[in-house]
Amino acid sequence: MGSNSVDNHTFSITTPLYYVNDLPHIGSAYTTIAADVIARFQRLKGVPVLMITGTDEHGQKIQRTAEAREKSPQAHCDEIVLGFQSLWQRLNIAYDRFIRTTAPRHQAIVAEFFQRVWDRGDIYEGHQQGWYCVSCEEFKEERDLLPEQRCPIHSNKAVEWRDEQNYFFKLSKYQSQLEQFYADQPDFIQPLSRRNEVLSFVSQGLQDFSISRVNLDWGFPMPTDPNHTLYVWFDALLGYVTALLDPADEPTLDNALQKWWPIQTHLIGKDILRFHAVYWPAMLMSAGLPLPGRVFGHGFLTKDGQKMGKSLGNTLDPVDLVERYGADAVRYYFLKEIEFGRDGDFSETRFINVLNADLANDLGNLLNRTLNMAGRYCQGQVPDVMGDDIPADYDLKSKGAILATTVEAAYEALAFSQACEAVLGLVRSCNKFLDEKAPWSLYKQGQQAETERVLYAVLESVRLAAYLLSPIVPGLAIAIYSQLGLAADFNDRAIGQTLPYSVHSRWGYLPASQALGKAEPIFQRIERASE
Ligand code: MSP
Numbered sequence: 001m002g003s004n005s006v007d008n009h010t011f012s013i014t015t016p017l018y019y020v021n022d023l024p025h026i027g028s029a030y031t032t033i034a035a036d037v038i039a040r041f042q043r044l045k046g047v048p049v050l051m052i053t054g055t056d057e058h059g060q061k062i063q064r065t066a067e068a069r070e071k072s073p074q075a076h077c078d079e080i081v082l083g084f085q086s087l088w089q090r091l092n093i094a095y096d097r098f099i100r101t102t103a104p105r106h107q108a109i110v111a112e113f114f115q116r117v118w119d120r121g122d123i124y125e126g127h128q129q130g131w132y133c134v135s136c137e138e139f140k141e142e143r144d145l146l147p148e149q150r151c152p153i154h155s156n157k158a159v160e161w162r163d164e165q166n167y168f169f170k171l172s173k174y175q176s177q178l179e180q181f182y183a184d185q186p187d188f189i190q191p192l193s194r195r196n197e198v199l200s201f202v203s204q205g206l207q208d209f210s211i212s213r214v215n216l217d218w219g220f221p222m223p224t225d226p227n228h229t230l231y232v233w234f235d236a237l238l239g240y241v242t243a244l245l246d247p248a249d250e251p252t253l254d255n256a257l258q259k260w261w262p263i264q265t266h267l268i269g270k271d272i273l274r275f276h277a278v279y280w281p282a283m284l285m286s287a288g289l290p291l292p293g294r295v296f297g298h299g300f301l302t303k304d305g306q307k308m309g310k311s312l313g314n315t316l317d318p319v320d321l322v323e324r325y326g327a328d329a330v331r332y333y334f335l336k337e338i339e340f341g342r343d344g345d346f347s348e349t350r351f352i353n354v355l356n357a358d359l360a361n362d363l364g365n366l367l368n369r370t371l372n373m374a375g376r377y378c379q380g381q382v383p384d385v386m387g388d389d390i391p392a393d394y395d396l397k398s399k400g401a402i403l404a405t406t407v408e409a410a411y412e413a414l415a416f417s418q419a420c421e422a423v424l425g426l427v428r429s430c431n432k433f434l435d436e437k438a439p440w441s442l443y444k445q446g447q448q449a450e451t452e453r454v455l456y457a458v459l460e461s462v463r464l465a466a467y468l469l470s471p472i473v474p475g476l477a478i479a480i481y482s483q484l485g486l487a488a489d490f491n492d493r494a495i496g497q498t499l500p501y502s503v504h505s506r507w508g509y510l511p512a513s514q515a516l517g518k519a520e521p522i523f524q525r526i527e528r529a530s531e
Contacts, residue, residue, distance in 0.1 A: 009048070010047065010048045010049075010050070010259070010260060011039070011048070011049045012049070012051075012052065012261075013038055013050075013051050013264060013265040014051075014052040014053070014240050014243070014267065015028075015052070015054075015267055015268075016267075016272060017053070017236050017239045017240075018053075018054075018055050018056060019055075019059075020055050020062060020076070020077050020080040020081055020084070021061050021080075022080070023080065023083040023084075024083060024084050024318060025316075025318065026318050026321070027269060027300070027301060027308075028318075029087065029318040030298070030301055031268065031298065032053055032088060032091070032093055033091060033093070033330070033331050033334060034335065035053070035267045036051065036091075036092075036093045036094060036095070036331075037335060037416060037471045037472050038267070038411070038414065039095075039096075040470070040474065040490075040495075043496050044471060044495055044496055044501055045501045046497060046500065046501060047496065050096045050097065050244070051095045051096050052095065052096065052098075052099060052243040052244075052263075053095045053097075053099075054098050054243060055081050055101065056232065056239065057073075057077040057101050057102045058102065058218055058230075058232045058235055058236070059137050059216070059219060059232030060134050060213070060218070060232075061135060062076070062077065063216065063217070064134065066218075073218045077102055085098065087318055087319055090319070090322045090323075091318070092327040092328075092331070092491070094493065099239045099240075099243035101239045101242075104251075105245060105251035106242040106251075107220050108251035108252070109238055109242040109245075109252075109253060110234075110242075112252065112253045113238055113241070113283075113287055114222070114223050114224075114234075116286070117286045118223075122173065123170070123211065124168055125165060125166075125168075126165075126166065126208070126210070127163075127164075127165060128165070128166040128210045129162065129163045130162055131160070133151040133153070133157065133160075134160065135157050136154065136271075137231075137232050137233060138233075139162070139209070140159055145159060156309065164214050166210035166213065166214070166228070167212040168210050168211065169208060169209055169210075169279075169282075169286075170208050170286075171207065171208050171209055171282050172207060172208050174206070174282040174285055175205070177285055178206070178282060178285075179202060179203075181281060182195070182198070182199060185291075188294055189277045189294070190294055190341070190414070191296070191297075191341040194273055194277075198274070198277045201274065201278070206282075209279065211231045211234040212225070212230060212231055213228065213230075214229075216229045217229060219232060234283070237275065240263060241253070242256060244257065244259065257289065262290045262291060262292050262293060263293065265292075265293060265294050265296060266280075266292055266295045267296050267298070268297055268298070269297065269299075269300065270297040270298065270299060270300065273295070276295045276297075280292075296341070299338070299341060299344060301316075301338075301345070301346060302343065302346070303316050303345070303346050304345070304347050305345055305347075318330070326475070328472075328474070328523070329351075329355050331472055331473060332355065332358070332473050333351050335416035335417065335420065335472055336358065336417050336421075338417065339415075340416050340417065341414070352528055355526055356525050358424055359522075360523045360524065360526070361525075362427050362428055362431060363427050363462070363465065363476075364523040366427060366431055366434075366458070367459075367480060367483060367519075367522060368519050368520075368521060368522075369434070370458045371517075372519055373443075373455055374455050374459065374516055376443075377439065377451050377455065378451075378452060378455060381516060382456065382459060382484070382485065382512055382513055382516060383451075383452030383456040383459075383513075384452060384512050384513045385452050385512055386508075386512055387460055387508020387509065387510060388508055390453065390457065394453075395457075396426070396430060396433055396458065396460075396507075397507055397508070399425075399426050399429055399461075400460070400461050400464050400508075401506075401507050403422060403464060404464075404468060404505035406418075407419045407423060408505075411471070416472065419469075419472070420472065423465045423469050424465075426461055430457075430458045433454070433457070433458065434458060437450075439454045439455055442454065459484060460507060460508065461507070462484070463481065463484050463509065464505070464506075464507055466480035467499070467505060474490040474491055476522055477490045478490050478491070479520075479522045483517040483520065484510065484516060484517065485514045485515050485516045486510075
């Protein structure tokens with residue numbers, strides 16, 4: 001993971017701060033699940049982690065939504081924010097900080113940061129003319145618009161003409177410094193396709209962008225000219241800094257930047273790449289601050305192959321999905337099915353098929369039938385076998401021994417589907433192994449030692465699979481460990497200490513002869529609703 005001044009002993013990661021114009025949609029859930037998985041994997045390795053999420057509450061879009069609902073903007077935000085927090089709880093998101101950009105302490109951080117940029121001479125007054133998309137909160141180039149002046153991202157919304165005095169940030173001044181930075185830190189923007197997109201955008205020449213608005217109240221007043229309101233993106237990006245403050249800290253930049261800065265990974269969707277990969281580093285350069293480690297821009301989700309949208313009437317409600325299928329199912333589907341970084345699709349049929357095949361059949365049935373055999377052939381105990389006594393070339397052991405290395409590399413590269421595939425590979429080998437070895441026949445033939453070795457090897461492989469999948473399906477991992485007779489709380493933030501990675505990621509850990517738990521299906525097969 002190439003990055004400037006990254007400290008390997010702590011890890012900080014952010015999701016975007018979500019607009020509260022509406023309840024959370026599946027796109028916000030997707031980024032948040034992925035960030036949670038990365039954070040959980042780092043915690044598993046014993047690294048101190050700070051995972052940040054939150055809400056972006058200022059600007060015209062929010063102000064207008066509140067007006068339409070006949071609420072004050074603050075009352076509107078206070079209401080919608082609860083929907084985000086409750087969804088994160090249902091999805092089992094273990095964030096450490098939730099930042100709301102309307103927090104008073106955030107205003108102090110924004111003001112101090114603004115002052116640094118101002119003192120650097122990077123802010124000036126000028127005239128802004130152009131097409132503005134309120135949904136993106138961004139000026140658009142005329143050449144990028146769809147017919148009838150519609151925004152390419154919000155194709156059902158017309159952009160609005162703006163002609164006003166604004167304050168500008170001297171982005172153009174940072175052109176060569178940014179280019180140098182991208183060259184020095186080739187991994188700063190990921191995946192590669194997004195990096196190329198940014199390099200091509202920057203090479204066309206950067207233009208200064210306006211960081212204040214007139215005729216808008218819902219935001220922080222500009223410290224040097226209170227007739228202006230700070231542009232929502234200038235304010236929102238700094239939410240990542242405010243979030244670093246310990247709750248008891250005075251809200252100063254020094255305090256905020258002390259422990260967790262620079263942030264290692266900003267996880268975002270591809271639509272907000274420029275803000276994070278161009279504007280944000282330039283703002284930080286201007287304020288004289290170290291730059292984040294990487295910005296990863298994931299793809300967009302579609303439903304049944306179609307762009308999702310309210311006007312199209314095909315939105316996918318994450319609350320409904322998690323209520324019907326549970327957190328582990330939703331988390332697993334999106335990370336296993338879609339190559340992270342690329343666009344991906346949700347279809348209910350595919351969803352049900354993937355979960356039934358991988359979690360109910362391959363993993364769930366495997367554990368269930370092996371536990372039942374251990375019940376019959378080994379008095380309900382882990383067989384009396386030590387992992388270390390099994391020869392290194394023994395089928396499942398040789399596969400299990402290299403699994404953690406493959407899976408770890410996949411998690412580090414945010415290649416979640418590869419991590420799942422690798423683990424499922426071992427699980428499928430176990431099913432094949434059982435069929436070939438047929439422990440029921442071995443037992444009948446009185447081959448007790450071999451029966452026990454076979455069952456031990458499978459149970460231990462399932463344990464390892466659960467451990468390595470735990471960042472993605474923490475609930476399932478807890479259930480599997482418990483049925484193996486092991487107490488484990490994969491939701492515990494100190495998991496890296498209680499179940500150390502160096503011990504549990506190794507094939508052969510499962511202690512011999514301990515009592516196994518009760519065999520129960522860990523993942524209920526999903527029956528297709530009759531239409
Ligand atoms: N408020 C800004 C972010 C400020 S960060 C300092 C914002 N908010 S948002 O709520 O509109 O978008 C949040 C995220 O949802 C973005 O990363 C965006 O890419 C993602 N998604 C929105 N629709 C999506 C899909 N259909 N599919 C996947 N992700 C998508 O932008």
